Amino acid sequence: MASSSDHKATVIDGKAVAHTIRSEIADEVRQLSQKYGKVPGLAVVIVGHRKDSQSYVSMKRKACAEVGIKSFDIGLPEQVSEAELISKVHELNANPDVHGILVQLPLPKHLNEEKVLGEISLEKDVDGFHPLNIGKLAMKGREPLFLPCTPKGCLELLSRSGISIKGKKAVVVGRSNIVGLPVSLLLLKEDATVTIVHSRTKEPEKIIREADMVLPCSRTSEPSGIKEFFIQGSWIKSGAAVIDVGTNAVDDRTKKSGYRLVGDVDFKEASKVAGWITPVPGGVGPMTVAMLLKNTLDGAKRVIEQ
Known part of the structure; x- marks a missing residue:
């Protein structure tokens, strides 16, 4: 048993680990660009003007730029209807340059989050929240497309x-x-x-x-x-x-x-x-954003390297 006076836990530096992962992602993005002339694309949909959401989105945009991922930012008004928001998600599902779609949560109260997230294409669900991705995670011998x-x-x-x-x-x-x-x-x-x-x-x-x-x-x-x-x-x-x-x-x-x-x-x-x-x-x-970039890269590789 370690005594409290002389023991010090190893502090896991998430910033340093995330930095290493981002460097690895940047290398892979460069290789994709050189070999296929294409880079991964991440679309972030934000509804309304919540300061914390705006700040998260800006951080994700900066992270994408650092590793060479193309960022698609879609800002929608607070009062957007559910049908309009879903229509925008469908548009992004059909866009071949977008390999990952993220709808920034929380959504305004009049919108059904579960319904909206369920409309994101399984192949572009980089947040890993689609019921089918979570379902596969819960089943032995099955692998979700994204975690x-x-x-x-x-x-x-x-x-x-x-x-x-x-x-x-x-x-x-x-x-x-x-x-x-x-x-x-x-x-x-x-x-x-x-x-x-x-x-x-x-x-x-x-x-x-x-x-x-x-x-x-x-x-x-x-x-x-x-x-x-x-x-x-x-x-x-x-x-x-x-x-x-x-x-x-x-x-x-x-x-x-x-x-x-x-x-x-x-x-x-x-x-x-x-x-x-x-x-x-x-x-x-810092790891959460690094994993978002990694999921986007993996989604792009599945499509580009086919």
Whole structure:
């Protein structure tokens, strides 16, 4: 058992890993361009003027430009009808230069997110949220065309850090469609023994204490879980891997913005016992965008290299 005084967890630098992946993607995009005269194309559809959505889209556009992926930006008014939005998605489905389509969530209340996402062509579903992609992920012996970006990024961080998953006890905190559920299915595919802890779980601390790897993503699923599942350092098993997906804004007057971002785990205390840990920010976040670019590249290769 490592003593808290001399032990320091290996901090997994998501920014550095994502940078490596982006370089690999840029090389492959260059090769596609030289060999076939074509590059991958990613279309991002944004409805309305939410500042956080605008900021995400601008970050994705910049990331595309860095690796040579062509960006198609479609901005639609807040009051757009569902039929118009679906028609725009169908138009992008038919565009041979677009290999990935992403509809920025959340959508305004009058639009049915599930219905809209279901209209994206399976071959262009780079977010990995199409029911058929998630369904295949849940079935043994089936492979989805695309994996959801954040869960895929979590597994990539474990893999590139040399952390073995097979036969390990993994605890996922949260059961959202976006992270918790798909990351649990991915870990199962890699032969982990998976337990999902959620807002109705009794004695979460006891379950987490036994985990070889902990992946907290309650922030994305259950707002009530922010305080309930703030994971103390003492909950972490010695030598465990902690991949913290949670992102919470905490008041901080020393910051220009008035807040700072923290994860779902007490990073300082957990670092004294964990074997590996991701920081927030700078851990899983950069990986999500890198995986989006990777999915777009893979979608393009399927079409271009045929």
